[in-house]
Amino acid sequence: MVSLEKVNPDEIRASHYTALPALLVYMNFNATAFKNYMIKLMHAEINAGASIEEKIEIISFHHKEISQLSVKPEMALWPSLHSVQLDLVTWLFTEMTHLEKKTNVGDCGVGAI
Numbered sequence: 001m002v003s004l005e006k007v008n009p010d011e012i013r014a015s016h017y018t019a020l021p022a023l024l025v026y027m028n029f030n031a032t033a034f035k036n037y038m039i040k041l042m043h044a045e046i047n048a049g050a051s052i053e054e055k056i057e058i059i060s061f062h063h064k065e066i067s068q069l070s071v072k073p074e075m076a077l078w079p080s081l082h083s084v085q086l087d088l089v090t091w092l093f094t095e096m097t098h099l100e101k102k103t104n105v106g107d108c109g110v111g112a113i
Helices: 019-026 032-047 052-068 084-108
Strands: none
Touching (some): 019 084, 032 084, 052 084
């Protein structure tokens, strides 16, 4: 059996995210700079999608992954602010809604309104 010291955390992670972002979400490190960092990373990945459908799939994947991360109860860098997990999930939901509306507008045609 392999000892725990020899295990690489990135090889056994239960999430798409590396250990540090997952730990910061777990500890509810709800600093604006961290939230913006995560959004910037996700936004770059979303924008790399070739189609709106692919972008929506990427958003949906990140929504699932962030929603499933564990969060330590009663822990927050700034207790008066929303949790980092809630803010990221809300941002992803808003992005998805925006893209879905773009798809629906495109399906209706410009002159359909």
